[in-house]
Amino acid sequence: MKIFINADTYKEVAIDTKKKLEEICSSYDIEIVGNASEADMIFSIGGDGTFLESARLSNGIPVIGINCGTLGFLTDVNPDDLEETIANILDGKYYIEERMMLEGKIIKENGEIIKIPHALNEIAVSKNTFGVVRFDAIVDGKLINSYTADGILVSTPTGSTAYNLSCGGPIADPTAKIITLTPIAPHTILNRSIILSDESVVSIKITELRNDTKSFVLYDGRPMEVTTGDTIKIRKSNYITKIVKLNWCSFIDNIRDNVK
Known part of the structure; x- marks a missing residue:
């Protein structure tokens, strides 16, 4: 071995x-x-x-x-x-538990494409320490909402207990087949998470960054800077994470023991 x-x-x-x-x-x-x-x-x-x-x-x-x-x-x-x-x-x-991952790309206004590495928890759009980000959230080509916020999370079920949980998003069974959208401190009435099919394609278009505000794409916490006019396209990855488990523990057991 x-x-x-x-x-x-x-x-x-x-x-x-x-x-x-x-x-x-x-x-x-x-x-x-x-x-x-x-x-x-x-x-x-x-x-x-x-x-x-x-x-x-x-x-x-x-x-x-x-x-x-x-x-x-x-x-x-x-x-x-x-x-x-x-x-x-x-x-x-032991047994293997399979978890979905996300992948994405940044599409610049000039057509340049920058690949976003695979992420197990989430791909997020966020700002620096001041200001806000204005962006459109689009799913499968249809506009959900135009946000003014600190950012937005596109999370896997595994990531539901990470940054998503801190932002008030729902906790999901890690083996579920869903993608969750959770706005970060939105300045809007539509401040709830939205649960999507894992086949959905999410696009976040940066429409405005005021003054010296900077915006970043974070794949599991690692940053890549984006700017006004950039579109971040996110979907389920063809890659999965195989987690080795020695003892069977249900989703409910894990939530009870860890989320307090």
């Missing part, structure tokens, strides 16, 4: 956990590779942020999350259980 390790390099507990995993792999004759594409499984050591990075690297390779963060919606293996986890994986005592 070959594994790739993606660890948070800023947390001491994650660094220590990586060393422990390397020692366990040596005793089980498991090869640690330096390129994710060569691995049979990716071990993500850190919090949910590290897991999101691992998901972008995975290209369909199963990912298991070792929780060195806080809530752990995506990383549910305790570092103390590493050796038992390895033994269970080698014995085939």
